[in-house]
Amino acid sequence: MNTDAVKELLFKIADDQLIIGHRNSEWTGMGPILEEDIAFSSMAQDKIGQSYALYQLLHELGEEEPDQIAFMRKADLFKNCQLTELPNGEYDHSLIRHFLFDTAEIIRFGYLAQSSYTPLAQLAKKIQGELRYHTMHANTWIKQLGTANEESILRLQYSLDQLLPFALGIFEPSPFENILIEEQIFVGEKVIMEKWQEQIMKIINETDLVISSFSAPAIYGGRFGHHTEHLNQLLEEMSEVFRIDPAAEW
Amino acid sequence: MEWLEQVKDPEIPVLSLVDLGVITKVEVNGYRVEITITPTFTGCPAIEYMKQDIIEVLNSYGIDYVDVNVSFENNWNTNMISEKGKKALKDFGLAPPPPHNLIFDIDILSHIECPNCGSKNTDLKTPFGPTACRSIHHCNDCKETFEQFKPL
Numbered sequence: 001m002n003t004d005a006v007k008e009l010l011f012k013i014a015d016d017q018l019i020i021g022h023r024n025s026e027w028t029g030m031g032p033i034l035e036e037d038i039a040f041s042s043m044a045q046d047k048i049g050q051s052y053a054l055y056q057l058l059h060e061l062g063e064e065e066p067d068q069i070a071f072m073r074k075a076d077l078f079k080n081c082q083l084t085e086l087p088n089g090e091y092d093h094s095l096i097r098h099f100l101f102d103t104a105e106i107i108r109f110g111y112l113a114q115s116s117y118t119p120l121a122q123l124a125k126k127i128q129g130e131l132r133y134h135t136m137h138a139n140t141w142i143k144q145l146g147t148a149n150e151e152s153i154l155r156l157q158y159s160l161d162q163l164l165p166f167a168l169g170i171f172e173p174s175p176f177e178n179i180l181i182e183e184q185i186f187v188g189e190k191v192i193m194e195k196w197q198e199q200i201m202k203i204i205n206e207t208d209l210v211i212s213s214f215s216a217p218a219i220y221g222g223r224f225g226h227h228t229e230h231l232n233q234l235l236e237e238m239s240e241v242f243r244i245d246p247a248a249e250w
Numbered sequence: 251m252e253w254l255e256q257v258k259d260p261e262i263p264v265l266s267l268v269d270l271g272v273i274t275k276v277e278v279n280g281y282r283v284e285i286t287i288t289p290t291f292t293g294c295p296a297i298e299y300m301k302q303d304i305i306e307v308l309n310s311y312g313i314d315y316v317d318v319n320v321s322f323e324n325n326w327n328t329n330m331i332s333e334k335g336k337k338a339l340k341d342f343g344l345a346p347p348p349p350h351n352l353i354f355d356i357d358i359l360s361h362i363e364c365p366n367c368g369s370k371n372t373d374l375k376t377p378f379g380p381t382a383c384r385s386i387h388h389c390n391d392c393k394e395t396f397e398q399f400k401p402l
Binding site: 035038039041042043045046047048049050052053119122123125126127129130133136137 | 291
């Protein structure tokens with residue numbers, strides 16, 4: 001097994017989970033209705049828990065402890081896609097991101113559950129079951145608000161147009177793509193992206209929203225440590241308490 | 251195993267970890283006991299409490315060396331909750347999760363039997379409840395809102 005390739009894969013998916021989890025947690029106490037407050041908080045808990053488990057796999061491969069990896073790295077060492085780090089914006093913006101991102105996640109983890117790297121396959125099976133509730137949540141709201149009234153449709157459409165190029169950045173190819181595919185560790189970004197487009201269109205077609213084409217230029221960079229200024233701010237806030245006393249026992 | 255029955259789920263104190271099915275292996279090597287647990291949810295915050303409780307209960311029976319490992323090798327799912335555990339959930343006011351074949355359709359969440367009046371005329375309000383493992387439902391007959399231990 002090519003350890004460098006596996007590590008790169010684990011870092012990118014774990015960082016995605018941690019950062020989107022943090023963004024989801026920002027809805028705690030701020031949700032438009034109580035149920036949405038709870039939904040985003042629950043998904044935050046799931047995703048941060050999942051990132052912890054993935055960082056634990058990295059730790060077993062010789063990297064530092066999960067807390068160190070999560071809180072002590074600089075932004076340019078993070079491999080999350082830029083979509084996950086963008087500020088929440090209004091609810092429609094967060095909802096569209098959640099829909100675009102979680103649809104990709106459930107497909108990704110479905111394939112990871114068949115990975116030749118057993119510890120990842122075992123964990124992915126578990127995570128896949130949890131993500132089913134996340135996509136169910138996203139699909140329900142997209143269908144409801146995407147057919148509700150002029151304002152909800154316009155708002156969702158605007159957010160969709162804004163976020164689509166960032167969402168395409170989820171599938172930025174890894175330098176280890178071929179090795180991962182050859183060693184059957186991961187099926188590769190191209191396969192995931194094609195399935196994702198099908199699934200996204202399936203839901204969008206049940207609404208009044210439109211995606212005319214997926215061929216907009218993708219916003220890449222995240223997987224190579226190039227981020228927007230928002231990630232720095234997020235990391236500073238996220239690690240503030242940890243940095244005061246990294247050796248503290250909780 | 252009998253001793254471990256005393257260790258309860260920190261969030262549902264009527265349910266033992268044995269009946270919940272999170273204890274997947276118990277190995278005894280002389281004075282040393284090794285327990286393997288599998289989390290209900292990957293990010294379940296109760297896991298650390300569970301580990302500590304297992305150690306304390308076994309310590310109280312004079313077993314000084316207890317190791318608790320967390321493993322995803324045997325993935326937990328709600329079919330692993332025992333019949334006794336499901337009854338305990340119901341008595342506690344939580345609808346038990348329906349049995350499923352692991353590739354369940356999400357529709358399984360609709361028309362859950364109301365733990366208060368037994369009616370199946372119920373609606374799913376939201377799949378996210380006060381803890382990761384519970385969903386919120388409403389009964390159209392007795393008009394009560396109730397929680398379900400959701401299938402996973």
